[in-house]
Amino acid sequence: MPSEPVTDASATCIAGTRAPQAARVKSMAPLNTPAPGSVDWLFQPMQIGRFMLKSRIVYAPLTRYRALNTVPGKEAALYYSQRTHEGALLISEATCISNRGHGHQHSPGIYTEEQIEAWKPVTRAVHDKGGIFFLQLWHVGRASHNAFQPNSDAPLSSSDIAIQGDIMTPEGPKPHPKPRALELAEIPGIIKQYVQAAKNALEAGFDGVEIHGAHGYLLAQFLMSSANKRTDRYGGSIENRARLVLEVTQAVVDAVGSDRTGIRLSPYTEFQDMWDPKAKELHLYLVKELAKLKLAYIHYTEPRGYELKEVEADKHLDVFRHAQGETPFLSTGSHNRETGIQAVDSGYADLVGYGRLFLANPDLPKRFKLNARLNPYNRKTFYIQDPVIGVGGHAAVHLAEA
Numbered sequence: 130m131p132s133e134p135v136t137d138a139s140a141t142c143i144a145g146t147r148a149p150q151a152a153r154v155k156s157m158a159p160l161n162t163p164a165p166g167s168v169d170w171l172f173q174p175m176q177i178g179r180f181m182l183k184s185r186i187v188y189a190p191l192t193r194y195r196a197l198n199t200v201p202g203k204e205a206a207l208y209y210s211q212r213t214h215e216g217a218l219l220i221s222e223a224t225c226i227s228n229r230g231h232g233h234q235h236s237p238g239i240y241t242e243e244q245i246e247a248w249k250p251v252t253r254a255v256h257d258k259g260g261i262f263f264l265q266l267w268h269v270g271r272a273s274h275n276a277f278q279p280n281s282d283a284p285l286s287s288s289d290i291a292i293q294g295d296i297m298t299p300e301g302p303k304p305h306p307k308p309r310a311l312e313l314a315e316i317p318g319i320i321k322q323y324v325q326a327a328k329n330a331l332e333a334g335f336d337g338v339e340i341h342g343a344h345g346y347l348l349a350q351f352l353m354s355s356a357n358k359r360t361d362r363y364g365g366s367i368e369n370r371a372r373l374v375l376e377v378t379q380a381v382v383d384a385v386g387s388d389r390t391g392i393r394l395s396p397y398t399e400f401q402d403m404w405d406p407k408a409k410e411l412h413l414y415l416v417k418e419l420a421k422l423k424l425a426y427i428h429y430t431e432p433r434g435y436e437l438k439e440v441e442a443d444k445h446l447d448v449f450r451h452a453q454g455e456t457p458f459l460s461t462g463s464h465n466r467e468t469g470i471q472a473v474d475s476g477y478a479d480l481v482g483y484g485r486l487f488l489a490n491p492d493l494p495k496r497f498k499l500n501a502r503l504n505p506y507n508r509k510t511f512y513i514q515d516p517v518i519g520v521g522g523h524a525a526v527h528l529a530e531a
Contacts, residue, residue: 135407163474168466168498170365170473174216177457178337178425180261182480183216184471186494189461189482190220190265190339196237199225201247206254207443211491218480220339220391220428226326229285230347232273234299239264239326245333252334256404263337263391263425264330265379266323270347271308271356272401274298281307287350287357287364292402297374313361314396316373319347323377324384334423337389340378345401348374352415353405365406381421391425391459397432397444409444413445413452420453427453433463450477466497 163169171185180493189192195202213219225231225238238244248264255262271286277297295302311319327338342348349362350356351373357364363372374392382390384471405411419427428436432444450458460472461482469481488495489504 131303152271159336165474166470166475168470168500170470171494174488175457175479177218177480178390179386180218180336180425181216182261182387184214184216184494185480186214186217186497187459187461187480187482188212188219188487190222190232190485191484192236194233194235194313196235199231199236199238199241199455200238200244202252203250205247205304206251209251210258211263212487212493213255213260214494215260216261217494218261218263219255220482221262221264221335224264224326224330225267225269225343227268227322228279229282230268230322230485231277232269232284233277233297235321239266239320239333245329248330248333248335256334260335261336264333264335265339265340265341265393265430266326266330267341268319268322268347270350271305271329272296272346273308274303275306276300276303283307285309285311285315286347287311287359290356290358292345304403310359313363316363319373320377324380327381327390328383331389332384337391337425338381338385339391339393339428340374340381341365342374343393343395344398345403348362348377349403351412353408355402355404367411367414371411371418374415375418378419378422382424387423387480388425390422391428392450393428393430395430396446396449398430409448412449416449416452420456422467424456426457426459428459428461428482447477449484466500
């Protein structure tokens with residue numbers, strides 16, 4: 130199973146999730162308000178951190194497993210450049226902060242000079258087309274196997290609880306191994322790895338970083354009670370389980386600036402054995418604390434999985450939208466053109482992330498503006514490394530297609 134689905138990793142907003150207009154961040158209100166339901170809502174400018182965007186459409190982070198030996202390949206520059214639109218935000222695929230952070234073959238890193246140098250032509254290609262590019266900082270924690278760890282060591286986590294089921298290794302699928310719980314004295318070192326990775330990202334030319342705190346990876350393993358059975362200051366209470374996420378975020382903010390830092394959360398995602406009976410209360414506390422840092426944005430995985438379906442009334446994200454105040458709210462998950470418009474028009478979200486649709490439609494914003502038909506995506510090509518598929522060969526949209 131891939132570490133993070135290449136899909137839009139979540140869901141769309143629905144009828145009933147429309148936040149009041151007053152919930153909008155003041156600085157994001159458009160000067161010329163579009164008509165209700167107009168696609169123009171997706172092309173209103175807004176500020177995130179130090180960056181003024183020209184679009185609310187975001188390229189969401191998509192794991193592709195195409196970085197042979199953890200180093201981005203030459204095709205990465207073309208791939209990201211194709212999906213760059215002037216003044217729009219792109220978030221890179223999940224990128225490991227250390228050699229202990231890997232859980233799959235061919236995922237990129239940002240902890241060696243070779244990796245940093247390999248990312249530079251990619252960031253230049255995005256900037257040449259006027260894009261804003263954030264790198265997603267990733268440590269998979271227990272979502273790994275000894276085969277991916279130095280010296281075949283056990284993966285690291287908050288506690289020694291294994292994920293149920295198999296993980297794909299170089300030798301085929303094998304059961305997830307029992308991880309080793311991080312010692313208290315090791316945690317400052319993990320925080321330093323996030324900080325150094327953030328600095329490395331800026332050296333590589335990225336405009337900012339997104340801390341991956343979602344989908345059952347290391348930081349989520351500290352957050353959620355299903356994975357965290359610690360009895361020290363990082364376990365037990367909501368405040369303790371949120372501590373590492375907040376310490377990592379504060380440290381990254383101190384290193385590169387709050388206006389260059391975002392974070393991704395998935396309050397209700399059960400991927401990789403994640404659950405918590407107090408998920409709402411836990412994330413409310415976390416989001417209120419994060420709001421004090423004045424981050425560039427908070428990125429949410431919607432709770433409906435990968436399909437357009439109803440969500441239990443107690444699992445909507447509206448409550449977090451209100452709790453984070455003026456911090457921009459990015460919603461990703463199974464959005465289409467109409468639900469994206471609805472999300473911004475209603476004030477439910479400031480930004481809308483798209484994944485799968487961008488794979489087969491690098492010119493997705495133009496297609497949305499023209500209401501043109503979309504190329505279908507092909508799941509079989511999502512994770513093919515050699516030959517690389519999905520770079521080039523896509524039909525461009527023309528006005529006649531609208």
